[in-house]
Amino acid sequence: MHSLLPFLLAMVAAIVLLNLLATKLKIAYPILLVVAGLLVSFLPGLPRVAINPNLIFFVFLPPLLFEAAWTISFKEMKKWWRMIGSFAFVVVFFTALSVALVVHQVIPGFTLALGFLLGGIVSSPDAVSTGAITKFVRIPKYTSAVLEGESLLNDASSLIIFRFALVAIGTGQFVWQEATLDFIWMVVGGTGMGLLIAWLFVQVHKRLPLDTPSSIALTLIEPYCMYWVAEQFHGSGVLAVVSGGLFMSSQRLTFLDSASRIQSFSVWESFVFILNGVVFLLIGLELAEIVDSLQADGIPLPTAIGYGLLVTGVLIGARILSAYAALISTLVFRPGVIPRPLSTRMRWLTPILLGWTGMRGVVSLAAALAIPVTLNTGQAFPQRSLILFITFVVILLTLIVQGLTLPSFIRRSKLYENLLSEEDETLAKQKLHLGLKQHTYQFLKSKSPDELTGNPVVEKLLSHWEERTNANDASWMDDKKMALFQEMLASQRRYLADLNHDPTIDEALIRQQLYQIDLEEERLKLLY
Template sequence: MHQTLPFLFVVVIVIVLVQMLAKKLNVAYPILVVVAGLLVSLIPSVPTLRLNPDWVFFVFLPPLLFDAAWSISFKGLKRWWRIIGSFSFLVVFFTATAVAFFANSFIPGFSLALGFLLGGIVSPPDAVSAGAIMKFVNIPKSTATILEGESLFNDASSLIIFRFAMIAVATGQFIWSEAIFSFSWMVLGGVGIGLLIGWIFMQAHKRLPMDAPSNIVFTLIEPFILYWVAEQVHSSGVMAVVTGGLFLANRRFRILNSEARIRGFSFWQSFVFLLNGVVFFVIGLDLKEVVEGLNKAGVSIGDGIFYGIIVTAFIIFIRIVASFIALFSTFLFRRSIIAPDFSFKKAWSTPLVLGWTGMRGVVSLAAACSIPVYLDDGTAFPQRELILFISFMVIILTLFVQGLTLPFILRRVKLNRMIKISEGEKSFETQLRRDLWQFSIKEIEKKYHHHIEGNVFLASALAKWQQKLDTVEEALVNAETKTVYLELLEAQRQFLIEKNKASHIEEEVIRKEITLIDIEEEKVKLL
């Protein structure tokens, strides 16, 4: 413990430093964190951090999915639910089936059941990887919503495939009736448990006299309880967490006050960053041990790399094919939502980008690591080390190849507008602000006009809103204006810091004023 604990502290420091470097290089940090883990594993006498799958499933996965559910647009989910559902379930099943037959045909010693096991592991794109990489690329909001929504739900379908494949490998048989019943219960039960427990927590947030810290603590324990309860009744913990998270996120403005939302956002941003960093670091750190296991199993590293490359190339190809199928299906069966200027000649880029964004990550890693060393009868689990190595290869190759090339691809191709959209995203944002200012002016003149006289604050607010309404958006907030204003806020901060040193004013008063400046700075950055 005295050796491992300092090493964990060093790991956290390394993750933070690597994230700084990734930001400077404009690269998604999970990619560099994996490299850092791999380099650290080469250092002699480094403590071994074996990734316990229970830790991933019960400690890492629930909060990561819960945070993703809070981050995604619920309106976007409803708008794109057909294509999200297709990618989350149909494409995952299609990919797993294709990988099963591919592995059975091209990898010696792989039965169809082992092929489905591998397919269940590598079929789901990762929410964490996709989210981290999409922050560094300019991608249309609709495409981003589809990718985020898909990665929320596909974990459940892939883990169901993985679970049934494990049974087939262990028992040598597969009963379709039981599988269909179990699948239905896992999905429907997970959704039902998520809604029920989400409703209970919503009532707790609304009715209990909570402050911001207690509200944040409740949001921290919610994903773990959702996952644990669902798993206790052999349902899908993933579906429960995602459903409960979406239920609560859609009601955040009714159950959390502004202080809890602001503080909670900062807390969850740091917490999720730490969880992501540790997971991806351990991926790189454990690769050395996976390679050693492959050698002990009598499989050459060259063969393992070859199988990893062909499986990775195959699942990328399958995903691109599935994306084109989704495009044609939408055109054939949902013509009412197709944009008038839609052209098949120009539309090839959209399914290509959708197909190229299938980075694998934490779920694939946890599923691979959860394969037991021995079957119930005491015999060694067939092809375990090779499956583990191929899974690691798929994760690393998709992160590096797709993650590093996606920004280049998006710069080179122009995504064709396929779905009807009335106006650009920026014009909606501008109009929304103007509507808000207009409403504010009418509201204060209608209900509080008698408070304006003699009230400098209200009069100033009214004048500010009127000035914004009368000013062209580009002239109001441009890059130069924003830079000057942020520099002014920084000068105000420095003034208060010096004031704190030179005066007898209580430091809490100074801190409160600096907090207000910080909030104002964040507001300006969002403009």
């Protein structure tokens, strides 16, 4: 433990420094972390890193998915659910099929089952990489909504393919009827258990007298419970965490107080940042171990690199082809959902952008490492080292090549040059603030005149409720006025929740304003 602690501390320090460098260079920090881990792994004298796949599947994956479910716009997910569903399931299955057919024809000894196994491993794009890369460029809300929604669900579909392929390789047969029933149970059972456990945790938050630290601590164990219970009953742990996270996110105003919402934001932001950083560093550090196993099997390194390049090309091509197929089917069957205004050039270049956002990462590596060393018969698992190496090459190439070129592609193509300018966004915020102020004014006017007279602060609120006078004077507030202020803030939250049903209002602006209201409530508590 004493020898491991300095290594862990050095990793966290390296993550912080590399993130600072990535921000300065305006590139995604996962790229620098993978490259740094890759370079460090070949330093002489360092111990080889061997990652336990359960460490990623159970320790890292649930909180990463849970945090993503809390931050995504559920309104945008509902609006673009067809596109999200097609990318998260249909495109993943098509990509896995494309990889399986190609490697079965090109790589000696690769059966179709092994091809589907590899396809399931590499077919799911990484959410963290895409989000970190696209934050440096401006893309439309519907594009980011599709990418974020896809990233929440595609891990489940790729892991389902992976699990079925493992069964087919181990048993030598594939029963479609059983596989169909298992698939239905994994989706329905995983989603149902996630919703049930989330509902139970919401009741615990509501009914127990939890303080702020206890509430935040409880949120940290919730994704692990959802994932573990679903997996114990052979459901999809990924879908359990996603469905449960989305449900709890929609209920956050009812079971968390303002202090818990404010402080949990910072806690989860730091927690997820460290988890992501550690995983991407470990991806780079794992290469030396993978190369050793490849050489032990007598596979030439240039040949393996060529296979990795081939699979990467198939992944990119299949994703771009799928994006165009989705666009054409939308134009034919549901042209009304195409965003307006959308030029012809922008419409036909957007699938290339969607195809170029397929960076692979955490889940792909964990799935590859989860391949057993031997079959049930005791024989060595066929092509295991080659699958591991191809997976690493795919992760490295998609992160570096696509990750570094995606921002430049968007800027040079001027694909989204007509997006809302900063001035337009400022006007949208001003409009939102004006509506909220008018609502607050009407709320105060509706109160009894006795409550609004005789107190200079409350009278000042009628003209400009955001201004506060005599804030440090303890005599300005009493129980009655404090109750009025809290009722006013609750009314503001209800107003914003109702306003969020308007499809023209950006949910990010709503959430920013809700956060400001939470801060205002906590400030009043400190002054009272």
